[in-house]
Structure formats: structure tokens, C-alpha cells
Amino acid sequence: MQTLTRSSSQTRRNRGFAAFLWLATAGVALPGAYLVATLPAAALSEIKQEDLPAPTTPAPDKAAPAEGTAPQAQDSQKAPSEAPDPDEGVPEQATPGSVHVTEDPNAPLPEIIYDVSKLPEPVQRVRQQLLDVAAAGDIEKLRALIGTGDDATQLSVAGLDEDPIAFLKEQSGDKNGEEVLAIMENLLNAGYVHLDPGTPEEIYAWPYFFAMPLDRLSARQRVELFKIVTAGDYEDMKSYGVYNFYRLGITPQGKWAFFVAGE
Structure with missing residues (x-):
């Protein structure tokens, strides 16, 4: 019974769509509700695919140098303004009560004392x-x-x-x-x-x-x-x-x- 119901529904939908094509060819204006009712249902995968934007070619990270121009310096060659800070890497002075946990996961744990x-x-x-x-x-x-x-x-x-x-x-x-x-x-x-x-x-x-x-x-x-x-x-x-x-x-x-x- 379920199979027959689905077949009948599909037959009515096909007939409705055929009628829609005939009326549209004849130049008869149709309401939007009729159009939605008669269009054949699209598969879920088709809906998703249609909603996806057209693929685009990703822009390159860096524009290619114009012909005849010298290539830019490598990232490893820092400009003078980018010279390393002489104080960089110097640990800050710990304040009393600050969290006292080493960042080294392999460091030995402190002794826990109860006495x-x-x-x-x-x-x-x-x-x-x-x-x-x-x-x-x-x-x-x-x-x-x-x-x-x-x-x-x-x-x-x-x-x-x-x-x-x-x-x-x-x-x-x-x-x-x-x-x-x-x-x-x-x-x-x-x-x-x-x-x-x-x-x-x-x-x-x-x-x-x-x-x-x-x-x-x-x-x-x-x-x-x-x-x-x-x-x-x-x-x-x-x-x-x-x-x-x-x-x-x-x-x-x-x-x-x-x-x-x-x-």
C-alpha cells in the first residue's frame, strides 16, 4: 500500500508539471503557489550542491614580482627595525603568590610535605x-x-x-x-x-x-x-x-x- 501511494503521488506530480509546461508555453501567467506545487521535488543532495558557491581559485599568498623587478628579501633577513629585543627571553621577576608551576612537562614534581x-x-x-x-x-x-x-x-x-x-x-x-x-x-x-x-x-x-x-x-x-x-x-x-x-x-x-x- 505504501508503494502504491508513493507511485500515485509521483504520477500526479508529473502530470501537474506537464500541465505547468503547457500553460507556460501558451503564455498563461501562473501564481507562485501553483509553481511551487507543481515543480518536481529535488533530492537533498541536489539542494546542497546548488546552494554551494562556485569554486574560486585561492589568491596566492604573495603576488609575483613584476617582470624586471628584484625579488623581495627573504623573511629570515629582518629589517633593522625588526632587530631582536635584547631583553627578550629574560624571565619576569616572580611576585609573591603568583602561580608557581613550571612549563616543562618533564620537570620533577615538588615534594609534597604533610609533617x-x-x-x-x-x-x-x-x-x-x-x-x-x-x-x-x-x-x-x-x-x-x-x-x-x-x-x-x-x-x-x-x-x-x-x-x-x-x-x-x-x-x-x-x-x-x-x-x-x-x-x-x-x-x-x-x-x-x-x-x-x-x-x-x-x-x-x-x-x-x-x-x-x-x-x-x-x-x-x-x-x-x-x-x-x-x-x-x-x-x-x-x-x-x-x-x-x-x-x-x-x-x-x-x-x-x-x-x-x-x-
Whole structure:
């Protein structure tokens, strides 16, 4: 039955098209609706092919030199204005709290340390002071540890001109700074890394993730990461390839160097 229906429909369509040709030959004006109804249906492949623009010959990358003119200099021969910058290739000075991940995929991973007894005494002391403030739930008590002037703790990657405690409260979801204190406590209870030993940039930093490429974290390490960030945060970080949430650093001399988030 289905085959017969299709054949009858095709027969009527052919007859209609024949009538259209006869009327058109006779000079009879026809409405557009009649034209659409009587034209035979085109195959999908034909429609696509007709919609495609005519092929064109791509223009050459460089125009051929006119006859009798000298060819242009090779790209390797730079003009004097294109001389290499003498400062090119010199690495920028790292700022406290900046993401500390090597770009070499074959570089050895930093040692992850959980034993706080291995920390120098000044670092242990400041770490415990920060934990005590978090346990008390009073962010105002951080003021004495932040300091002032050039020696103040870095709280923002872009720099900070406002009151540091007011800034931390603004960053906190509860606006009282309690969420920030909870984050700080979680960081200081995570594993840490000892970076750049023996240099002016030597630092003890929490958590260890910001010194690790995300694609080299083990399953167990990702579980530890999810104690600090959500799975959604982790997916966003993967587009950058590095951990860019809060991290905290203390110098060997016991200076609270940074507590920042972002790149």
C-alpha cells in the first residue's frame, strides 16, 4: 500500500508539471503557489550542491614580482627595525603568590610535605597563629599579622589600596570574613611545598596544588583538592592548567608573605 501511494503521488506530480509546461508555453501567467506545487521535488543532495558557491581559485599568498623587478628579501633577513629585543627571553621577576608551576612537562614534581614539624620554628609559629584566628572566627585579629607598608601581606594579585580587613570581608561570601577564615584553615591543614630554597624567594606555601600541574594530580590528590574547591571550580581551572584558588605563603623568617586567589 505504501508503494502504491508513493507511485500515485509521483504520477500526479508529473502530470501537474506537464500541465505547468503547457500553460507556460501558451503564455498563461501562473501564481507562485501553483509553481511551487507543481515543480518536481529535488533530492537533498541536489539542494546542497546548488546552494554551494562556485569554486574560486585561492589568491596566492604573495603576488609575483613584476617582470624586471628584484625579488623581495627573504623573511629570515629582518629589517633593522625588526632587530631582536635584547631583553627578550629574560624571565619576569616572580611576585609573591603568583602561580608557581613550571612549563616543562618533564620537570620533577615538588615534594609534597604533610609533617608540620619539618617547618622552621618561625613558620610553625605564624601558621599556628593563623589557625588560632580562624578558630576564633574573628577576622579582625588578622590585622596584627598582616602588617603595614611594603612589608604587609599580599592579599591581592593586582595590589591593594583599601583596608586589608575590609577587603577580606568583601571577598568572603558571608561578608563577615568567616568564609575566608574557613578557607585559610583548610589551606593550612593541607599538604605544603618548600619552594626556591636558598634564594631570596624561598617560601613555604599551602596548598601544594598551586605548584603542581593539574593534569599530573593523582586520584588521591584530586580528592584532597576537592576539600578546598568544588568539582566545578576544578573544571574551570583545567582550562588554565593550573590551580588558581587561594594559596598562602610564609617565609623561613616567619613573615606571612601572601594570601591570594587568581592568577
